[in-house]
Amino acid sequence: MSTATDKHHPQLAADFNRDEPRVNWHDETLWWVRAKRDMAAHKLPEWELLRETASQIKLNVLSNLSSYLEQFEANANKNGIIVHWAQDAAEHNQIVYNLLEQRGIRKMVKSKSMLTEECHLNEYLKEQGIDVIDSDLGERIVQLANEPPSHIVLPCIHKKKEEIGDIFHEHLGSAKGESDPKILTETARQHLREVFLTRRAALTGVNFAVAETGEFVICTNEGNADMGAHLAEIHIASMGIEKIIPERKHLGVFLRLLTRSATGQPITTYSSHFSKPQDGSEIHLIIVDNGRSVQLGREDFRNSLKCIRCGACMNTCPVYRKSGGHSYHTAIAGPIGSILAPNLDMKKYADLPFASTLCGSCSNVCPVKIDIHDQLYKWRQVIVKEGYSPKAKTMAMKAMALTLSSPALYRMGGKTGRFVFKYAPFAVNNKFNPWYNQREMPKAPDQSFGEWYAKRKGAKN
Ligand code: SF4
Numbered sequence: 001m002s003t004a005t006d007k008h009h010p011q012l013a014a015d016f017n018r019d020e021p022r023v024n025w026h027d028e029t030l031w032w033v034r035a036k037r038d039m040a041a042h043k044l045p046e047w048e049l050l051r052e053t054a055s056q057i058k059l060n061v062l063s064n065l066s067s068y069l070e071q072f073e074a075n076a077n078k079n080g081i082i083v084h085w086a087q088d089a090a091e092h093n094q095i096v097y098n099l100l101e102q103r104g105i106r107k108m109v110k111s112k113s114m115l116t117e118e119c120h121l122n123e124y125l126k127e128q129g130i131d132v133i134d135s136d137l138g139e140r141i142v143q144l145a146n147e148p149p150s151h152i153v154l155p156c157i158h159k160k161k162e163e164i165g166d167i168f169h170e171h172l173g174s175a176k177g178e179s180d181p182k183i184l185t186e187t188a189r190q191h192l193r194e195v196f197l198t199r200r201a202a203l204t205g206v207n208f209a210v211a212e213t214g215e216f217v218i219c220t221n222e223g224n225a226d227m228g229a230h231l232a233e234i235h236i237a238s239m240g241i242e243k244i245i246p247e248r249k250h251l252g253v254f255l256r257l258l259t260r261s262a263t264g265q266p267i268t269t270y271s272s273h274f275s276k277p278q279d280g281s282e283i284h285l286i287i288v289d290n291g292r293s294v295q296l297g298r299e300d301f302r303n304s305l306k307c308i309r310c311g312a313c314m315n316t317c318p319v320y321r322k323s324g325g326h327s328y329h330t331a332i333a334g335p336i337g338s339i340l341a342p343n344l345d346m347k348k349y350a351d352l353p354f355a356s357t358l359c360g361s362c363s364n365v366c367p368v369k370i371d372i373h374d375q376l377y378k379w380r381q382v383i384v385k386e387g388y389s390p391k392a393k394t395m396a397m398k399a400m401a402l403t404l405s406s407p408a409l410y411r412m413g414g415k416t417g418r419f420v421f422k423y424a425p426f427a428v429n430n431k432f433n434p435w436y437n438q439r440e441m442p443k444a445p446d447q448s449f450g451e452w453y454a455k456r457k458g459a460k461n
Contacts, residue, residue, distance in 0.1 A: 007329070008329075008351040009323070009327050009328060009329070009351045009352060009354070009355040010351070012323070012324075012326060012327035012328075012329060013319075013322070013323035013324070013327040013355075015327075016158075016323055016324035016326070016327055017322070017323070022158070022160070023322055023324075025160070026157065026158060026321060026322075026324060027321040027322055029157065030157065030314070030315045030320070030321045031315070031321065033154070033263060033264065033315045034312070034315040034316045034365070035264075036263060036264025037260065037261055037262070037263070037264045037312055037315065037365065038264075039264060040260040040264040040265070040266065041260055041261070044256070044260075050253055050256055050257055050367075051257065051366075051367055051368070051369050052369065053253050054253050054254055054257055054306075054308075054367060054368045054369075055306060055368045055369035055370075057245060057246070057250050057253065057254075058305075058306035058368050059303075059306070060246065061242070061244050061245065061246065062242070062296060062302060062303075062305055062306070065241060065242075065244065065296065068211040068244045068246060069211075069241060069244060069287065071211040071212070072209055072210070072211040072214055072244055073214075073287075074214070075211070075212070075213055075214025076209075076214035076215075076216075076285060077214070078214060079213075079214045079215070079275050079276040080276045080277050080283070081214065081274075081275075081276065081277070081283045081284075081285050082282065082283065082284045082285070083284075083285050083287060084284060084285070084286045084287070085286075085287050085289075086286050086287070086288045086289065086290070087289050087290075088288075088289065088290050088291075089118065089119035089120065089288075089290050092115075092119045092121070092238065092286055092288045092290070093119055093120075093121050093124040093125070095284075095286050096121060096125070096203065096236055096238075096286070097124070097125065097128055097130070099201075099234065099236060099284055100125075100130055100201055101128075103200070103201070103233070103234065105130075105200050105201045105234070106129065106130055106131060107130070107131045107132075107133075107198070107199050107200070107201075108125070108130060108131070108132050108133075108199055108201040108202065108203055109132075109133050109135050109195050109196060109199040109201070109202050109203075109228040109232070110122075110132050110133065110134050110135065110202070110203040110204070110228070111134075111135050111136055111202070111203070111204045111205065111218070111220060111224045111225035111228055111229075112134075112136040112138075112139055112155070112205055112220065112224075112225075113203065113204065113205030113238055114149075114152050114205065114309060114331060114332055115205060115238045115239065115240055115288060115290075116203065116205070116238055117148065117149060117331040117332075118290065118331040118332070119238075119288070119290065121203075121238075122134075122143070132203075133192075133195050133199070135192055135195065135196070135222075135224040135225075135227070135228055136155070136220070136222060136224055137185065137188055137222060137224075138154060138155035138156040138157075139155045139156075140188060140192070141155070141156040141159060141164055141167060141188075142155050142156050142159075144167050144168075144170075144171045144172075145159070145163075145167050147326070148326065148331065149325070149331075150324060150325025150326050150333060151311060151314055151325050151333065151334075152309050152311045152314070152332055152333070152334075153262045153263065153309075153310065153311035154311065157325070158324050158325065158326070161179045161180075161181055161184070162179045164179070164184055165177065165178050165179035165184060168184055168187050168188070172187050172188070172191050173187075174187045192224070196227050196228060196231050197231065199228070199231070199232060200232055200233045200234065201232050201233065201234045201235075201236065202225075202228030202229045202231070202232035202234075202235050202236070203228075203235075203236045203237070203238065204218050204225040204228065204229055204235065204236075204237050204238075205218065205225075205237070205238060205239070206218060206237050206238065206239035206243050206285070207219045207243070207254075207258070207271075207308070207309075208243060208244075208245050208251060208254060209239055209243050209244050209245070209285075210244075210245055210246075210247065210248050210250075210251065211244055211245070211246050211247070212246060212247040212248055213248055213275065214275065215248075215273050215274060215275035216237060216239065216243075216273075216274050216285065217251060217255075217271055217272065217273050217274075218237075218270075218271075218272050218274065219255070219258060219259070219268035219270065219271050219272075220268065220269070220270050220272075221263075221265075221268060221269040221270070222269070222270075223269065223270045225270070225272065226270055226272050229274065230278070232281065233280070233281050233282070234281065234282045234283075234284065235274070235277070235281065235282070235283045235284070236284045236285075236286065237274070237283065237284070237285045237286070238285075238286045238288060239285065239286070239287055239288065240287075240288055240289075240290070240292055241287055241288065241289055241292050241293070242292055242305040242306075242307075254308060255267060255268070255271055257308070257310070257367035257368075258308055258310055258367070259310075260367075261310035261311075261312040261365065261366075261367040262310040262311050262312065290344075291343050291344045292305060294343060295340070295343045298343065300375065300378045300382075301339060301343065301375055301378070301379070303370050303371060303375070304336065304339045304340055304370055304372075304375060306368040306369075306370050307336050307340075307368065307370060308367065308368055309332075310367055311334075312362075312365040312366065312367065313334055313335040313336050313362035313363075313365060313366055313372055314333060314334030314335065314336075315365075316361045316362060316364075316365050317334055317335050317356070317361065317362055318357060318359065318361070319355050319356055319357060320333065320334040320335070323355070327355070328341075328352060328355065329349075330349060330352070334362075335356060335362040335372045335373070335376065336362075336370070336372060337352065338352035338353050338355055338356065338376060338379070339353070339372065339375045339376060339379060342379050342382075342383065346382075346383065346386060346388055347388050350383045350388035350389060352379075353376045353377075353379035353380045353383060354380060356373065356376045358373045358376060358377055359373070360373045384397075411448070411450070414448045415448075417444065418444045418445065418446070418447075418448075421441075421443075421444030422444055425441070428441060429441050
């Protein structure tokens with residue numbers, strides 16, 4: 001499902017905010033998930049040590065990425081896994097298509113993979129006449145609603161159960177008005193069971209790929225990746241180059257952090273290891289770059305490749321909670337998406353690093369200690385320097401810099417402002433002023449602080 005839109009974050013956030021009850025409920029639900037994360041983290045005295053260890057392991061990976069990737073490929077090949085390399089999204093999609101086409105496969109089941117969202121794989125395969133069914137429950141719901149996921153862990157968090165009931169009634173034949181989550185889940189289960197049993201191909205994401213052993217690990221709560229992969233003749237797994245970890249023992253660190261950070265669970269329900277194909281079936285693994293090596297070369301932003309996609313930075317972000325995932329118009333929303341997206345297209349995503357209060361809550365919860373809010377701040381500087389910020393804003397900032405650096409200009413500006421507020425308030429209080437659209441403008445004081453202070457000082461002397 002495409003995230004293509006001409007609108008930027010402020011307009012899309014304004015669209016989401018038209019439905020105030022939804023905004024409140026979205027905000028509260030994600031804050032509840034954040035609170036669960038806090039409880040899970042505080043139960044582990046070694047939490048901070050785990051975060052630091054994970055961060056250091058990933059730092060080592062990023063510093064030696066090419067050798068770990070080669071080691072992983074060699075070991076995966078030894079295990080019978082066929083490894084493919086894709087430089088970008090187009091190449092990734094072409095490889096998937098070729099694998100299906102060569103076997104005459106027209107239908108595929110897919111478990112959650114944010115990389116395939118990033119590559120717009122579903123749309124591409126649909127254009128080639130291949131039917132893809134997402135098997136993660138949340139992803140299936142947004143797929144039926146013809147929408148992209150709004151959250152990397154909770155793809156349909158923006159939808160109410162009544163809306164899901166309507167979607168299931170229309171597409172899966174559940175009773176009209178049915179919104180009981182248990183019944184709706186059972187409806188989805190029956191529908192997906194038939195899909196699992198009839199698809200010859202399954203595509204999954206990858207959470208961790210172990211260089212030492214050539215195996216990869218997929219974490220799900222529903223077991224849908226396992227079900228798809230075990231029943232299909234061909235299992236295609238897509239992973240970004242940053243998913244490597246050096247040794248199997250390091251998994252213990254990441255598995256303990258991942259789900260606690262994501263949902264507050266101590267461990268994912270299924271953490272499945274895929275090390276070799278079953279008899280009579282194939283495993284193809286596609287290792288995708290798609291801009292990651294460019295990000296690796298950006299010193300200020302390379303740490304963003306440590307991300308293990310837990311979603312904690314979204315759950316805690318006050319802007320994300322109030323503006324919804326679709327307002328980020330990119331596959332990965334929220335604070336981490338706002339760092340990753342400008343690397344892919346700086347002009348298109350120039351708005352995203354500004355969709356933050358820079359409060360630092362994202363960096364505080366990140367299990368791999370990415371300096372998220374610092375990177376957002378740094379992206380703002382790069383975007384302005386490269387000329388991608390809106391012209392009006394650039395001019396306003398230049399005027400502000402000039403005024404603030406000259407006491408005479410500053411005094412004159414203050415006087416003019418107070419005069420306008422007092423005698424021509426319509427020049428400020430009008431529909432072209434976005435601040436006024438949302439709030440009451442303040443009453444202008446009769447004098448500046450400087451004037452008031454000078455007078456008071458004079459009176460005392
Ligand atoms: S940046 Fe950190 S908190 Fe955000 S999704 Fe990635 S690992 Fe989780």
